Amino acid sequence: MTPLLAVDDLHLWYDADGGKVVRAVDGVSFTLEQRGEALGIVGESGSGKSSLALALMRMLPKNVARFDGAVRLAGRELTPLSDDQFRREIRWQRIAMVFQGAMSVLNPVLRIGEQIAEPLLLERRYDKARARARVRDLLERVGLPAGFASRYPHELSGGQRQRIGIATALALDPDVLILDEPTSALDVSVQAQIMNLLKDLKEDPGISMLFITHDIGLASDLCDRIAVTYAGEQMEVGPAERVLVAPRHPYSQLLLASLPRLHSDVPPRTMPGDPPDLTAIPAGCRFHPRCPYAWEDCLNHPPGIPLPDGGHARCWLNDPVVAGDRYQIQLRPTEAARD
Amino acid sequence: MTETLLARSITVSSSQPLLALDDVSMAFRTRRGLFRSGEVTAVAGVSLAIARGETVALVGESGSGKTTVGRVSLRLLQPTSGRVVFDKQDITDVPEERLNWLRKRTAIVFQDPFSSLNPYMTVADLIAEPLVIDGLKDAGVRRAQVRAALAAVDLTPTDRFVNRHPSSMSGGQRQRVGIARALIRNPDYMVADEPVSMVDASSRVEILNLLHGLQRERGVTFLYITHDIASARHFAGRIAVMHLGSIVETGSARQVIDHPVHPYTRALIAAVPEPDPANRFLRRSTEQWQDTPGVAIHADCPHGGSLTLPAVLLEVSGDPGHAVACHLEPPRGR
Ligand SMILES: Nc1ncnc2c1ncn2[C@@H]1O[C@H](COP(=O)(O)OP(=O)(O)OP(=O)(O)O)[C@@H](O)[C@H]1O
Numbered sequence: 001m002t003p004l005l006a007v008d009d010l011h012l013w014y015d016a017d018g019g020k021v022v023r024a025v026d027g028v029s030f031t032l033e034q035r036g037e038a039l040g041i042v043g044e045s046g047s048g049k050s051s052l053a054l055a056l057m058r059m060l061p062k063n064v065a066r067f068d069g070a071v072r073l074a075g076r077e078l079t080p081l082s083d084d085q086f087r088r089e090i091r092w093q094r095i096a097m098v099f100q101g102a103m104s105v106l107n108p109v110l111r112i113g114e115q116i117a118e119p120l121l122l123e124r125r126y127d128k129a130r131a132r133a134r135v136r137d138l139l140e141r142v143g144l145p146a147g148f149a150s151r152y153p154h155e156l157s158g159g160q161r162q163r164i165g166i167a168t169a170l171a172l173d174p175d176v177l178i179l180d181e182p183t184s185a186l187d188v189s190v191q192a193q194i195m196n197l198l199k200d201l202k203e204d205p206g207i208s209m210l211f212i213t214h215d216i217g218l219a220s221d222l223c224d225r226i227a228v229t230y231a232g233e234q235m236e237v238g239p240a241e242r243v244l245v246a247p248r249h250p251y252s253q254l255l256l257a258s259l260p261r262l263h264s265d266v267p268p269r270t271m272p273g274d275p276p277d278l279t280a281i282p283a284g285c286r287f288h289p290r291c292p293y294a295w296e297d298c299l300n301h302p303p304g305i306p307l308p309d310g311g312h313a314r315c316w317l318n319d320p321v322v323a324g325d326r327y328q329i330q331l332r333p334t335e336a337a338r339d
Numbered sequence: 340m341t342e343t344l345l346a347r348s349i350t351v352s353s354s355q356p357l358l359a360l361d362d363v364s365m366a367f368r369t370r371r372g373l374f375r376s377g378e379v380t381a382v383a384g385v386s387l388a389i390a391r392g393e394t395v396a397l398v399g400e401s402g403s404g405k406t407t408v409g410r411v412s413l414r415l416l417q418p419t420s421g422r423v424v425f426d427k428q429d430i431t432d433v434p435e436e437r438l439n440w441l442r443k444r445t446a447i448v449f450q451d452p453f454s455s456l457n458p459y460m461t462v463a464d465l466i467a468e469p470l471v472i473d474g475l476k477d478a479g480v481r482r483a484q485v486r487a488a489l490a491a492v493d494l495t496p497t498d499r500f501v502n503r504h505p506s507s508m509s510g511g512q513r514q515r516v517g518i519a520r521a522l523i524r525n526p527d528y529m530v531a532d533e534p535v536s537m538v539d540a541s542s543r544v545e546i547l548n549l550l551h552g553l554q555r556e557r558g559v560t561f562l563y564i565t566h567d568i569a570s571a572r573h574f575a576g577r578i579a580v581m582h583l584g585s586i587v588e589t590g591s592a593r594q595v596i597d598h599p600v601h602p603y604t605r606a607l608i609a610a611v612p613e614p615d616p617a618n619r620f621l622r623r624s625t626e627q628w629q630d631t632p633g634v635a636i637h638a639d640c641p642h643g644g645s646l647t648l649p650a651v652l653l654e655v656s657g658d659p660g661h662a663v664a665c666h667l668e669p670p671r672g673r
Pocket residue numbers: 187367368369379380381399400401402403404405406407408566
């Protein structure tokens with residue numbers, strides 16, 4: 001079966017001061033197989049998550065140093081499309097996005113209804129009357145009364161504004177919805193409400209999602225599969241239920257162990273070392289300066305080593321030939337994860 | 340099975356708390372539009388005592404009154420009613436100009452390391468600012484103290500940080516600058532208001548361990564304000580759960596989380612997306628708890644209680660120190 005979205009070896013690099021290059025997306029590959037599937041993109045701040053989203057939306061800043069790779073949507077190759085074609089046919093129509101900090105993205109002087117209608121009126125997709133009706137439907141779908149159309153952003157709470165961001169992204173019935181940290185500025189209760197809404201949309205109408213977050217717990221609550229991102233690369237991709245209890249990459253393992261657990265007294269562990277500098281990515285395995293298991297072979301760049309569950313892990317410990325005696329020894333489920 | 344009605348001030352193990360709030364309420368005047376004005380009761384009848392060297396976590400959702408309690412405890416706000424006692428001195432009505440001693444012994448770490456730090460000041464100037472306010476003129480002494488504070492928050496080698504601007508630092512590093520600034524006067528009591536909510540999940544532990552270390556090594560007493568109840572388990576001895584301006588449950592962090600009694604506490608705990616395969620795709624919500632005071636309380640209330648009645652804190656039988664708010668009759672333990 002043709003996957004709904006297939007991304008292969010995607011790169012997005014930026015020019016930075018002093019002739020340096022930021023390798024924000026550095027050879028990322030993944031698929032969304034079918035409608036209603038959600039993939040969690042999990043990583044620390046600065047690991048390139050937002051850049052991946054912008055690359056898929058083709059919303060690129062001026063200082064792009066490299067942008068290539070293959071993106072196929074329902075079998076259709078998107079890379080050859082001109083910017084104009086992409087804007088008319090793909091962005092917002094087929095792939096839509098809720099931005100990180102969507103709360104501040106809303107235009108303070110525009111009524112909510114006008115903001116949601118914006119993508120509808122663009123390219124004369126809808127006339128005014130149909131757009132108005134559509135706005136009412138969208139508000140209802142995100143759980144807000146129709147009267148909200150005439151309100152201004154400052155009259156809304158953080159959670160309500162985030163619902164508006166989602167309604168706007170849903171306006172043209174996209175196949176793929178990208179959510180960049182949609183709840184990170186919200187408290188637990190409002191976060192739970194937004195997550196409920198996303199769970200509903202995933203069921204019906206079956207929207208596929210790329211859910212970007214630094215919180216692996218949150219990702220696992222919504223997503224079928226999880227892709228753990230580090231320094232522009234995906235370190236591990238696999239079914240959420242397996243990644244949570246038996247991570248096959250040391251970075252995923254440490255990420256899980258760093259979370260304070262609600263019902264366990266095992267203290268959370270600190271992540272060793274410093275976050276990577278994307279202008280000076282270490283040679284070989286880019287996690288090696290922080291990895292407690294690193295050995296000489298880790299100075300070679302590991303490929304994504306396939307795992308039986310269809311996922312992969314970019315760590316030599318998963319290659320029996322290279323790892324030898326080390327093969328999988330270190331990768332028992334963490335204590336914290338087992339609790 | 341008898342439940343004890345707790346005294347209004349919840350007693351703590353130490354007989355002499357460093358900080359005690361006794362039946363504190365705080366109402367704010369609000370102005371909406373030109374002619375309408377009203378009052379919000381942000382905090383209603385909160386009693387809380389914190390022993391020297393103890394960390395108490397105040398958890399609850401946005402708007403429940405946590406920050407207001409924190410600010411009252413520092414006398415940054417004067418409560419509408421109730422008493423605030425710091426180190427045996429009643430500070431409820433002391434005018435600001437006679438509170439210098441309190442300012443030197445207390446500090447606050449803010450939620451948002453981005454907006455709370457002036458981006459145009461260097462790290463050294465930001466941290467030294469409280470000393471300048473205190474009138475410490477000797478620049479050499481100030482520099483030495485700044486370096487000591489930077490070292491205490493692990494921003495080392497300190498040379499690499501003194502002249503930097505917060506805008507060029509990561510969220511975790513900025514929060515460390517915020518903590519160093521709070522530490523510079525060597526306070527006994529600190530309010531940490533959501534100190535890690537803007538920091539990446541993977542860097543939170545580092546910051547919380549740092550605060551925990553200050554408690555252990557310097558005996559700092561903490562009020563840790565958070566909506567992340569899981570972190571409260573690991574970084575606070577005791578938890579007080581706030582809802583609509585009141586404490587609805589309090590007790591040792593472990594007991595409150597593993598054996599919550601109040602239905603609101605249960606809903607709050609169930610709202611946490613724990614990374615556990617058995618805990619996925621669930622509908623979570625505390626929405627049924629968004630009631631305003633005066634409206635009938637949640638359907639789960641075994642007594643059909645009403646918030647129009649003042650709640651009393653009752654000790655859960657067989658669990659000393661664990662208390663739950665009830666509007667009608669004593670709760671049945673766990
Ligand atoms: N200066 C003020 N004037 C008017 N209302 C206020 C003021 N400060 C707080 N409030 C109101 O008091 C209530 C409690 O606010 P508080 O900031 O203490 O909540 P909180 O629990 O800290 O919330 P959060 O998790 O969002 O920080 C809210 O309804 C808030 O809008």
